[in-house]
Amino acid sequence: MAGNRERSMICFAGPIGSSDHRVIELFGFKDFDPLPMPSVEEVIFTVSTTPGLLGVLPIENSTEGELTLTLDRLIFDVDDAFIVGEAVLAEEIWGFSINGEASVHTAISHSMILDLCADFIRHRGLNVRHAVSTKAACDEVAGTRDPGLMALAPPSVGSQAGLNPIETQVAQVSELRTRYALIANNLPAPSGSDRTMLAIVPRYDAVGALSEIAGQFKSHDVNMTSILSRPLAGERDVHCFVVVADGHAHTEPVRSLLRSLLRAGHQVKLMGCYPRWTAKEVVTPSTQLPRGVLAYEEISDSAQQ
Structure with a gap:
């Protein structure tokens, strides 16, 4: 979603001058009408009910990881708001x-x-x-x-x-790095270097369910870049998996993957397609491996004792 744009109205949570406001230029908007709102929920609801309106939402940062409250609202609360762009704001x-x-x-x-x-x-x-x-x-x-x-x-x-x-x-x-999503009513056309976000509820919740879904991605040669598990309220042992993958839902091989997942009985919600961000990424606060990481040789030795 980068490049020169016509003037657009873009809503965000927080006051003028906040990080949610400052990030808008990273999406390529140089001339826009800012529309501050009191909450993320208000941004999502307003975009979903207002054709042509855009919104900006934080969805991940370096210290808290995925912001699940925002993602949950996009998954469960609306059907007419899609992620159409991503950008990472990095600031000291x-x-x-x-x-x-x-x-x-x-x-x-x-x-x-x-x-x-x-x-x-x-x-x-x-x-x-x-x-x-x-x-x-x-x-x-x-x-x-x-x-x-x-x-x-x-x-x-x-x-x-x-x-x-x-x-x-x-x-x-x-640096404090935060990934933002640009949301709108309609998906953009493929750019040639895209990502697709999906919410997938497996057809059964038992050993092997996630492996079966991952196998579909492998068999269709679609690279899965991240996965997040969200247990469903009121549904015992039922999970929704939020998956980000390379490619656009309207092009191959992602299009065939979606058809295959649906034929297999999995529930799939398309949350968005957007040009892949190529600058700084959101990373963990630490540059070190977790303490206590075992080498394969150590595992083998302990198993033989």
């Missing part, structure tokens, strides 16, 4: 004050940012104050003119508020 977090001095006593930011900066806040012995967004935090520091306040925010947000950076190493991750 700095500390800003009104005069650039480090003699501060209180850090202000969005609750997620405060969590990411918990070690820095504890080491400095700072008090904390919550804000609805990093922009709101910067506006508060700029408006009060209190040199004892520090806003924790991306560099672009702090500089736009006229604040001065005093710390550039405040978060536990080098």
Whole structure:
């Protein structure tokens, strides 16, 4: 969904200047009418009931992984909202004050940012104050003119508020990365490098059900890039699998895969098709393997003892 576009109306959850607003340009929109809304649920409902309207939703980030509450609403609550684009917003977090001095006593930011900066806040012995967004935090520091306040925010947000950076190493991750979905009423045409997101309920829930579904992807030569399991409320031992795969639902081999899954008795919901994001990806906060990873030789040795 990148490139030059005609003027569009795009809704998002949060105030003007928030990350949900800033990410819109990454989808290729340079000239658009922003429509802030009070919640993700309101964005999804409004897009699903308003032809031609677009919406932006966060669906994954580096610290929490998939944002299942948002995905659940797209899976279970609406039939007329599809994911038609993806983009990853990658931003550092700095500390800003009104005069650039480090003699501060209180850090202000969005609750997620405060969590990411918990070690820095504890080491400095700072008090904390919550804000609805990093922009709101910067506006508060700029408006009060209190040199004892520090806003924790991306560099672009702090500089736009006229604040001065005093710390550039405040978060536990080098960059906060969030994957956003662009949603609309209709699917885009294939771009040649696409992804398809599906919600699949297996025809039975027992040993081998997931293996059978994965086997369908393999037999049709469709690469599965991610999978998420969501147990269904009120249905004992029934799961819905959210799968992202390479390719577009309107082209081969994904089209044949979908037909095969349906013929086998699986329930399939097409959640979206969109051009694949090729820049920075969402990654885990750690560069290390999990502690306690066993080598194959170690497993074999322990089995023989």
